[in-house]
Amino acid sequence: MKEPMAEPHIALLRKGGLHILALTRVGADNRWWATAADGKPFRITRQQIVWETDIAILDSGLSQWIGEAEQVAAETDVEEAWKVVQGEVPGLSLTDLAELVWSPAVESVQIGALLLCLFTSPLRYFHPDGLMLTPLSEADVAQQIEKRAQQGQAVDEESSFIAWLGGTAEIDGWTHRQQSWLETVRQFAFEGDSSTAAKAVKGWLRQFPKTMDPQRQAFDLLVWRGEIDEDEFFTLRRLGYPKSFSDEILAEADRLAAAEITGDENRRDLSVLAVFTIDEASTVDIDDGLSVQRTASGYEVGVHISDAAALVPAVGLIEEAARERMTSLYLPEAMLPMLPRQLSEEAGSLVAGSLRPAITLLAQFNDVFELQSWELCRSQVRSACRLSYEEADAALLDASALYGLELDMLSSVAQPLRHARLVAGALEMDRPELKVRVDEDKNVAVFVNPVPTPARRLVAEFMVFMNNLVGTYLRENDIPAIYRSQDPVDMEDIPDTSVDAVRQYHILRQIRPARLGTAPGLHALLGVDPYVQVTSPLRRYTDLVNQRQLASMLDGDAPTYELEAVKAALFRADAMLRDLSRAENERQRYWIHKLMSGKLGEEFSAIVLDARDRDYVVELEAYLIRSNVYLRPGTEPGDTVQLVLQEVDTWRQQAHFRQAD
Structure with a gap:
């Protein structure tokens, strides 16, 4: 490349990703300037200059000169010249190459055209090396x-x-x-x-x-x-939740399901107890059961949890699959298990009539239902009967029904447990329960249970009872565990209303998310301290981790996990369990909106939850979904209004209503 010239000369520039011919000069400000075919000067840097020539052109003739050079370039092919010199000469100057392409006495326009050909042609035949052009090889x-x-x-x-x-x-x-x-x-x-x-x-x-x-x-x-x-549920893909297990994992599940449980010397035989389970009629992964019997001094209550820790080694393919999923997902159209079905629905499930490994809480109560003592043990149990919630509710009303007497005793024991939690600050909300089911033909059915039934309350009470006592046991023995805590709710701004839906709406807005941590603490909404989750080890990974810690202690062994390993499990669980819970709720809302998309123009009853000027928050009684609606003046929270469905957007899961006339 030549040294900068004082007078304007033609050069090839890089500008905006292109190669162009322009007249370049150093201005009075000692900076580089260029003028292209449009005649407008513009600033350039020295680095934009690809090749300088000795060609001097007047500004008045620049546009015509560049136009002619571009036309000649369009008609020129340097391939023939390359074929002549390739392999014959190591390099040649720009002028030498021009004389090879054209006859001697080359004009300046041809020099400019050749520069354009060399640097803008789809195929490059020469490589610039200083002021020389080196022919490229055939390869x-x-x-x-x-x-x-x-x-x-x-x-x-x-x-x-x-x-x-x-x-x-x-x-x-x-x-x-x-x-x-x-x-x-x-x-x-x-x-x-x-x-x-x-x-x-x-x-x-x-x-x-x-x-x-x-x-x-x-x-x-x-x-x-x-x-x-x-109806693809793409949130699952975004979260990385697998829909199925690999053949390798299923084969390992078959092997584990067929293996005999080791450590029987530490396992108490409780198969004589009349254990029974209470679940949804559709439940297939049954991981908890109850028993109760009269004793000389009162009552013995047993809470029996499937011993998943005995089935799933802490290292291996099944452990990796469980850790990847973190929880079973219960979607309206399908249940996606955390563990392969051979374990969650067969070997680990407390199926009626089958002997199963369990971890048992045996609690002794006196005749006035005061807790006297309790113990935890690894056990083997045989469920005698499976009840649905509906059957259990019916038996609670009829002591002569199957397990009616046992359920009556359990209900009597549960009442003071519940009362103690309420006194400790537990917040009990009788929020309706929503169930959405979708069959193979994509028919959507929605069920709303107005309030938790007695059977549901009873089962929940004993699960809280066991989780509290297991937490106490782990804390007292200084065993690293995943505790769950939650701050009290500030009730000061909760409106004084007799309408449960309005009260619950405002309470839910005040509730702060529960926290997972390795330090025990108060779970204010449940009214217990401490609290761990250990009663769903077939369907929730944190329960499995806690159960392994408990099982190792009961066997007299060192904890399965050191503190840092528990923290690592907790770190992954904390965010993922929240995301998956939101995914379950999102999927319910999707199918409800899908169902509603076929009901445009129909009327729905809704309860007004909150008022913001004339923009009201309402909740549909039929589907428990909320929406913002413009209502007539004078409407108050707690009122029931009739709404007409105008539009449904299933993608955004939004529904738009107007107030009925």
């Missing part, structure tokens, strides 16, 4: 040709893929590249802007009608193309 040029062919093929493949995505063409044989693009669009449809593919997919989508929601557009296009189901 180098062949490599460029191959690359161009591949790029051309990629462009064709991309064009046909975009046409397929838009529905204007079909693809007979999918290339690997097109299959990867399809997965890229799928990833964006599931993950949106958080996807690494967002920029590329948005570029493709710009070729279709404009939308304010590209992610939704990608999803709809894939549904239209039959690549994903319109």
Whole structure:
């Protein structure tokens, strides 16, 4: 490259990703300036100059000169000159090359044209080296040709893929590249802007009608193309929750399910106890059971939990699968178990008539239902009977019914336990329970239980009872565990109302999320201190961790986990369990909105929960979903109003109503 010249001379510049011819000069400010074909001067840096020439052109003739150079460049091919010198000379000057392309007495326009050819041609035949041009080898040029062919093929493949995505063409044989693009669009449809593919997919989508929601557009296009189901639950993919187990994991589950439980010398035989279970009629992973019997001094209550720690080694494929999932997911259309079904529904489930390993709490109460003593042990139990909540509720009203007497005794024991928690500050809300079920044909059914039934309260009371005592045991023995705590609710601003739905709405807004930690503490909403979760080890990973800690202590062994290992499990569980709980709620709302999309124009009863000017928060009595609605003046929280469904957006899970006339 030559030293800077004082007078204006033609040079080849880099500007905006292009190579252009321009007249360059050093201005009075000692800075570089250039003038292109449009005649407008602009600032440049020294680094933008690719090649300087000795050609001096007047500003008045610059535009015409550049135009002629560009025209000559379009008609010039330097390939023949390259073929002549390739392998013959190590290099030549720009002028030498120009004389080879044209006859001697080369004009300045041809020099400019040659520069454009050398640096803008799709194929490069010469490599600049200072003021010399080195001919490339045949292999180098062949490599460029191959690359161009591949790029051309990629462009064709991309064009046909975009046409397929838009529905204007079909693809007979999918290339690997097109299959990867399809997965890229799928990833964006599931993950949106958080996807690494967002920029590329948005570029493709710009070729279709404009939308304010590209992610939704990608999803709809894939549904239209039959690549994903319109009811696909993409939150699961975003959270990384697997829908199935690998063959290797299932084979390991078969092996563990068939293995005999070791450590029987530490396991108490409680198979003579009349253990019975109470669950939903549809429950298949039964992990808790109850027993009660009269004693000389009062009552013995047994709470029996499936000993998942005995079934699932702390190291291995099943452990990894459980840790990856963290919990079983109960979706309206399916149940996705944390453990393979061979373990969660068979070997570990307290199936009636089958002997199963368990961890048991035996609690002694006197005749006035005061707790006298309690102990924990590893056991083996045989469930004698399985009751649904409906059957248990009926038996609580009829002592002559199957297990009616036992349920009556358990109810009598549970009442003072519940009273003690309420005195300690427990907050009990009789919020209706929502169940959404979707069958194989995607028929949606919604069930609302107005308040928790006596049987549900009874089972919940004894689960809290055991979790509290296990927490006490672990704390007193200084065993690292995952404790659950929650701050008290500030009731000062809760409105004084007789309408439960309004009161519960305002209380729920005040409740702070429960915390997981390795330090025991008060669970104010339950009214117990400490509190761990250990009663669902087949379906929740933190329960399995706590159960392993308890089991090792009962066996007289060192804890399965040191404190740092418990913290590591807790760290993953804390965020993921919240996300998965939200996912379950989100899926319920989706199917409810899907059901409602077929009910446009229908009327629904709703309770007014809160008033913000004339924008009210209401809750549909039929589906327990909330919405903001514009209501007539004078409406008060607690009022029941009739609403007409106007619009449903299943993607955003939103419904829009107006007040009925």
